[in-house]
Amino acid sequence: MDLPLDELDRTRAGRCPAAGAEVLSLDIRSKRYPARDRDGAAGHAVFENFRLTLPAGGVHAIVGPSGCGKTTLLNIVAGLDRAYQGSVRLPGAAGREPVLGYVFQTPRLLPWRTVAENLSLVLHGVPDREERVARWLREVGLDGQGGVYPSRLSGGMSRRVALARAFAVEPDLLLMDEPFVSLDEPTARHLRQLLTRILQAHPTTVLFVTHDLREAITLADRILFLSRPPTRLLLDLPIPLTAAERADEARVEALWSALRRDHAATLEGGT
Numbered sequence: 001m002d003l004p005l006d007e008l009d010r011t012r013a014g015r016c017p018a019a020g021a022e023v024l025s026l027d028i029r030s031k032r033y034p035a036r037d038r039d040g041a042a043g044h045a046v047f048e049n050f051r052l053t054l055p056a057g058g059v060h061a062i063v064g065p066s067g068c069g070k071t072t073l074l075n076i077v078a079g080l081d082r083a084y085q086g087s088v089r090l091p092g093a094a095g096r097e098p099v100l101g102y103v104f105q106t107p108r109l110l111p112w113r114t115v116a117e118n119l120s121l122v123l124h125g126v127p128d129r130e131e132r133v134a135r136w137l138r139e140v141g142l143d144g145q146g147g148v149y150p151s152r153l154s155g156g157m158s159r160r161v162a163l164a165r166a167f168a169v170e171p172d173l174l175l176m177d178e179p180f181v182s183l184d185e186p187t188a189r190h191l192r193q194l195l196t197r198i199l200q201a202h203p204t205t206v207l208f209v210t211h212d213l214r215e216a217i218t219l220a221d222r223i224l225f226l227s228r229p230p231t232r233l234l235l236d237l238p239i240p241l242t243a244a245e246r247a248d249e250a251r252v253e254a255l256w257s258a259l260r261r262d263h264a265a266t267l268e269g270g271t
C-alpha cells in the first residue's frame with residue numbers, strides 16, 4: 001500500500017478512468033425545508049436552480065458556510081432525501097447500476113455486529129465476500145480486528161471501518177461528509193494519509209464535504225465553494241498540487257493563506 005510519492009503522482013494522474021465521462025449530473029430546481037417558525041409558512045429555500053456535474057476521477061471538495069446545504073446535497077445525491085424538485089443522474093459504469101459509497105459524519109456502525117459483519121452486510125451477493133472483507137480490513141490497518149465489536153474501537157478505528165465499508169463496495173462515486181470531524185488532529189492527519197494511499201491504490205471519484213480548508217487543500221483536486229442559502233456555486237477552484245506538495249504542511253499552509261487573502265468574501269459564503 002505504501003507507494004513512493006512520485007509513484008503516487010503517476011497514479012493520481014490515472015484517476016480519470018474515462019476522460020470526459022460524468023459520474024454525476026445534479027440539477028436541484030428547488031429544495032426547501034419547512035419553516036422554523038409559524039411566520040415562515042413557505043419554509044426556507046436551501047437550493048434554487050443549483051447545478052453540479054462531476055467528471056469521473058479525482059476528489060471534489062465542497063466547502064461552504066454552516067447551513068448552506070452540504071449534507072443536504074450529499075443526501076439528495078445518495079437518494080436519502082427525495083423531497084426536492086429536480087434530478088440526479090448517476091450514469092454508472094459499463095451500463096450497470098451506479099454504485100455509491102457514503103462515509104457519514106459519524107461511523108454509523110451496527111453495534112450488535114462485529115467489524116467484519118459490518119463490512120460483510122454491504123457486500124450481500126458479492127461472490128468473494130469474505131476475501132473482500134479481509135482485504136479491506138488489511139487496507140485500513142485493521143487486520144485481525146474483524147471479530148471485534150464497535151464498542152471496543154477507538155474513534156479513529158471506527159472511522160477506518162467506515163472507510164473500509166465505503167470502499168469495499170467499489171463505488172462509482174464515493175460521498176464523504178466531514179469524515180474526520182471531531183477527531184484529534186494527529187488521528188485526523190493519519191486518516192487523511194490513509195485515505196490518500198487508498199485513493200492512489202483504488203482510484204475513485206469522491207465528493208467530499210469539509211469545513212476545513214486545509215483538509216480540502218490536502219485531499220482535493222478541486223474545491224467547490226458554496227454561498228449562503230439559497231445556495232449557489234461561488235468558485236470552482238482546481239488544486240494542482242503534487243502528492244509531495246500535499247504531504248508538505250508548509251506548502252498546504254502557504255496555499256491556505258493565499259486563498260484566505262485572495263478569496264476572503266468567498267470563504268465567508270459570499271457577500
Ligand SMILES: Nc1ncnc2c1ncn2[C@@H]1O[C@H](COP(=O)(O)OP(=O)(O)OP(=O)(O)O)[C@@H](O)[C@H]1O
Pocket residue numbers: 033034046064065066067068069070071072073211
Ligand atoms: N430536517 C430539517 N428540517 C428543517 N430544516 C432543516 C432540516 N435539515 C436541515 N435543515 C436546514 O437546512 C439547511 C441546510 O442544512 P445542512 O445540514 O444540509 O447544511 P450544512 O451545510 O451541511 O451545515 P453544517 O456545515 O452546519 O453541517 C440548514 O439551515 C438547516 O438548519
